[in-house]
Amino acid sequence: MLKEERHQAILSQVELHNRVLLTDIAEKLDVSIDTARRDVKELDQENKLRKVHGGAISLGFTTSSTRNTNIYALPQKITIAEKAATLLKNDAVIFIDGGTTCMEFARIIPLHLKLTCFTMSLPVAMELTTKPKVDVIFIGGKISKESQIAIGANATHALSEIKVDYGFIGTGYVDASDGLTDFDWDVVQVKKAIMKASKKTILLCISKKLNSRHRYKTCDMTAVDTMITELSPDDDQLKLFRNNNVHLI
Amino acid sequence: MLKEERHQAILSQVELHNRVLLTDIAEKLDVSIDTARRDVKELDQENKLRKVHGGAISLGFTTSSTRNTNIYALPQKITIAEKAATLLKNDAVIFIDGGTTCMEFARIIPLHLKLTCFTMSLPVAMELTTKPKVDVIFIGGKISKESQIAIGANATHALSEIKVDYGFIGTGYVDASDGLTDFDWDVVQVKKAIMKASKKTILLCISKKLNSRHRYKTCDMTAVDTMITELSPDDDQLKLFRNNNVHLI
DNA sequence: TATTATAATGCAATTTACTGCAATTAAAAC
DNA sequence: GTTTTAATTGCAGTAAATTGCATTATAATA
Numbered sequence: 228m229l230k231e232e233r234h235q236a237i238l239s240q241v242e243l244h245n246r247v248l249l250t251d252i253a254e255k256l257d258v259s260i261d262t263a264r265r266d267v268k269e270l271d272q273e274n275k276l277r278k279v280h281g282g283a284i285s286l287g288f289t290t291s292s293t294r295n296t297n298i299y300a301l302p303q304k305i306t307i308a309e310k311a312a313t314l315l316k317n318d319a320v321i322f323i324d325g326g327t328t329c330m331e332f333a334r335i336i337p338l339h340l341k342l343t344c345f346t347m348s349l350p351v352a353m354e355l356t357t358k359p360k361v362d363v364i365f366i367g368g369k370i371s372k373e374s375q376i377a378i379g380a381n382a383t384h385a386l387s388e389i390k391v392d393y394g395f396i397g398t399g400y401v402d403a404s405d406g407l408t409d410f411d412w413d414v415v416q417v418k419k420a421i422m423k424a425s426k427k428t429i430l431l432c433i434s435k436k437l438n439s440r441h442r443y444k445t446c447d448m449t450a451v452d453t454m455i456t457e458l459s460p461d462d463d464q465l466k467l468f469r470n471n472n473v474h475l476i
Numbered sequence: 477m478l479k480e481e482r483h484q485a486i487l488s489q490v491e492l493h494n495r496v497l498l499t500d501i502a503e504k505l506d507v508s509i510d511t512a513r514r515d516v517k518e519l520d521q522e523n524k525l526r527k528v529h530g531g532a533i534s535l536g537f538t539t540s541s542t543r544n545t546n547i548y549a550l551p552q553k554i555t556i557a558e559k560a561a562t563l564l565k566n567d568a569v570i571f572i573d574g575g576t577t578c579m580e581f582a583r584i585i586p587l588h589l590k591l592t593c594f595t596m597s598l599p600v601a602m603e604l605t606t607k608p609k610v611d612v613i614f615i616g617g618k619i620s621k622e623s624q625i626a627i628g629a630n631a632t633h634a635l636s637e638i639k640v641d642y643g644f645i646g647t648g649y650v651d652a653s654d655g656l657t658d659f660d661w662d663v664v665q666v667k668k669a670i671m672k673a674s675k676k677t678i679l680l681c682i683s684k685k686l687n688s689r690h691r692y693k694t695c696d697m698t699a700v701d702t703m704i705t706e707l708s709p710d711d712d713q714l715k716l717f718r719n720n721n722v723h724l725i
Numbered sequence: 726t727a728t729t730a731t732a733a734t735g736c737a738a739t740t741t742a743c744t745g746c747a748a749t750t751a752a753a754a755c
Numbered sequence: 756g757t758t759t760t761a762a763t764t765g766c767a768g769t770a771a772a773t774t775g776c777a778t779t780a781t782a783a784t785a
Contacts, residue, residue, distance in 0.1 A: 228551060230773080231528045232495060235537060249731080255576070257684070259775050264732075280782070281731065349602050349614070356598070356621045365598070365626050367616025367634055372605045377614050385616055385630075479763075498741080508765050513742070529772065530741065 228256060233266050234275075241276050241285045244357070248282040303433045303457040308332040310455050311395060311431055317341045319392050322421055323351050325376040326397035328431045330354065336361065345391060345424075347377035347417065371413060378413040386420035394425025400439040401432055403468050407445040415443040427452040434458045437465075477505060482515050483524075490525050490534045493554065497531040552682045552706040557581040559704050559725050560644060560680055566590045568641050571670055572600050574625035575646035577680045579603065585610065594640060594673075596626035596666065620662060627662040635669035643674025649688040650681055652716035656694040664692040676701045683707045686714075 233256050240247045252263035271278040277286055308331040315321070318341055323329050325348030333354045336342070340360060346352050347366035355363040368382030396418060399409040407430070409415045422428050422445075430451045437456070448454075448468060458465060482505050489496045501512035520527040526535055557580040564570070567590055572578050574597030582603045585591065589609060595601050596615035604612040617631030645667060648658040656679070658664045671677050671694075679700045686705070697703075702723040707714060709725070 229495060229497070229528055229530055229533065231526075231533050231537075232551075260731090261776080262774060265774085347616075349598055349605070352619055353598050353602065353624070356619060356624055359621070363619040363621075364630075365614065365616045365619055367596075367614045367626065367630075370601055370605060370612035370614055372608070372612075375602065375605055377616070381613075381616075381634075509741085510743095510766080511764060514764090 228258075230266070233258065233262075234270055237263075237266060237270060237283070238275055241283055246282060246284045251282075303435075304328045304331045305335070306457040307431050307433065307455050308335045311429065312336060314393065314429065314453075315340055315342065319343070320345075322346065322391045322394040322396075322425055323355075324348065324394070324396040324418070324421060325351060325374050328433065329395055329397050332395055332431060343391075345389060347382055347386075349375045371411070374411070374414060376414070376417065378417050382417055383420040386417070386424045389424050391425050392427065394421050394428045395431060396421055396428060397431050398436070398445060400441045401430070401436050401448075402438055402440045403448060405440045405444070406447040407451070408441040409443050409445060410441045412443050415445050418445045422446060422450060430454045432456055434462075434464065477507070479515065482507065482511075483519060486512075486515060486519060486532070487524055490532060493551075494534045494537045495531060495551070496533075500531075552684075553577045553580045554584070555706040556680050556682065556704050557584045560678065561585060563642065563678065563702075564589055564591065568592075569594075571595065571640045571643040571645075571674055572604075573597065573643070573645040573667070573670060574600060574623050577646050577682060578644055581644055581680060594638060596631055596635075598624045620660070623660070623663060625663070625666065627666050631666055632669040635666070635673045638673050640674050641676065643670050643677045644680060645670055645677060646680050647685070647694060649690045650679070650685050650697075651687055651689045652697060654689045654693070655696040655698075656700070657690040658692050658694060659690045661692050664694050667694045671695060671699060679703045681705055683711075683713065 236256060237247060237252055240252075249260055249263045249267065252258070252266070253260045256263070267276070267278050267283045270276050271283070274286070276283045304327060307328055311332050312335050315336065320343040322345045323333055324346070329348065330350055333346075333351045336355075336358055338358060338360070340358075342360070343362045343364070344355055345364050345366060346355065347368065349370065352363055352365050355361050366377055366382050366385045368377030368385070369379040370376070371378045398407040398418070401407050407418070409418070428451050430453065432454060434456050454468060456465070482501075485505060486496060486501055489501075498509055498512045498516065501507070501515070502509045505512070516525070516527050516532045519525050520532065523535070525532045526537075553576060556577055560581050561584050564585065569592040571594045572582050573595070578597065579599055582593075582595075582600045585604075585607055587607060587609065589607075591609070592611045592613070593604055594613050594615060595604065596617065598619065601612055601614050604610050615626055615631050615634045617626030617634070618628040619625070620627045647656040647667070650656050656667070658667070677700050679702065681703060683705050697717060702725060703717060704725045705714070
């Protein structure tokens with residue numbers, strides 16, 4: 228393997244996970260630790276990453292105030308994810324839906340927290356594998372290419388056999404009177420099943436989606452126990468939601 | 477062979493694989509290393525590629541878009557993946573195991589190919605969502621953090637209910653007499669289930685793993701229908717495998 | 726503090742690069 | 756067709772780069 232290829236491989240790993248261990252480089256690229264260290268050292272000198280004890284981290288990781296340099300992660304979603312994370316307690320059993328907001332939530336879960344997480348979102352599951360104390364269980368099924376979640380009879384059936392404390396879900400569209408709606412029928416079916424499997428349903432939703440609706444209905448607002456948005460609780464837009472016994476954060 | 481022809485051959489190689497080794501050029505084009513080096517040097521000066529120690533890489537290789545498609549792929553694994561891909565036909569129903577070699581295989585599947593793919597590897601499933609004509613079905617279960625595949629009773633049970641034409645599997649260790657072995661018991665159980673669900677088992681395995689073994693056994697070599705490595709079929713190491721009715725590519 | 730893990734350094738073995746040169750080949754000139 | 760000329764190629768010797776290992780130093784962690 229050419230040195231240049233190794234360098235690219237290391238950079239891609241850093242780009243993807245924001246960090247990389249020297250031992251991982253050595254093993255996966257089939258070189259000695261020394262070579263891995265030298266590679267990282269050179270990349271550091273070229274200002275492509277930052278070398279730290281035991282590995283390397285991406286340049287933006289430490290400096291930028293916004294946590295992860297995911298271009299899709301809007302700051303509001305991080306705010307929501309941070310609020311949602313405050314609900315988590317050790318040994319909780321939760322479900323995490325797909326979508327970028329839930330993805331942000333998964334990303335923000337503290338490393339020391341012991342959890343059991345169900346999900347049928349591929350990216351969320353991938354992210355959760357980086358959390359040492361989180362048990363991850365994936366609900367299988369046919370994979371929807373757009374949303375990268377498992378759908379179909381298999382998925383809904385598997386969901387019918389579990390019960391979790393909290394179901395953290397997202398939605399495509401939400402409205403105080405029309406409830407949660409989506410444009411994909413299969414996705415709606417799965418979301419229904421998630422809510423049935425959850426003792427409490429927590430909706431993560433950026434304010435942009437408030438007051439919008441689409442073809443297929445997941446549920447009424449009354450079925451949602453808690454809704455988390457980035458707006459302050461006394462925002463005008465939220466008044467309508469208070470009538471549905473929805474707890475707002 | 478004319479110099480210009482060589483230059484074209486080198487460029488097409490670089491275009492295809494993003495890289496080329498001087499030793500490969502020398503061997504395949506039947507010239508000395510020196511000539512190969514001189515050719516690459518000229519192409520570099522013409523800005524057709526970038527010369528690096530030991531070979532050359534394509535100019536676009538460093539852009540992050542191509543980088544993401546080349547995470548941690550050893551060149552040998554690409555060779556194996558390419559060979560494996562030749563077995564695929566339209567409308568085939570296959571299973572793809574986890575591991576970097578199988579990942580490379582998933583990556584190389586042509587976009588025009590219509591397939592149904594089962595997998596219980598998160599990265600493989602993610603990759604497959606980029607193939608428009610491939611139906612992806614994920615076998616759910618508890619996710620193993622090291623290997624990022626679904627394991628456990630759920631996974632093996634789900635596997636017991638399907639039947640695929642080809643099962644493309646990897647293994648941690650392989651030996652002609654001891655067969656396929658691994659260090660993780662759960663993983664071995666899943667691999668067994670995969671083989672049971674496959675009409676034909678195709679083992680993708682880099683030569684480095686040949687003649688190695690570990691604690692838990694998946695199966696004997698006789699259970700493998702085809703083994704694909706990057707070695708030439710008359711390599712000495714492979715002689716031992718011929719005795720097991722294993723088809724080598 | 727003790728213990729472990731990681732880093733830095735020097736060194737030897739290997740691989741690759743460069744240089745000059747002679748032999749060969751292809752093209753040009755006669 | 757023959758000779759001349761220039762380009763190309765392979766080889767040998769040397770220089771440089773790369774790599775892995777051993778050793779010592781340093782940093783992290785309990």
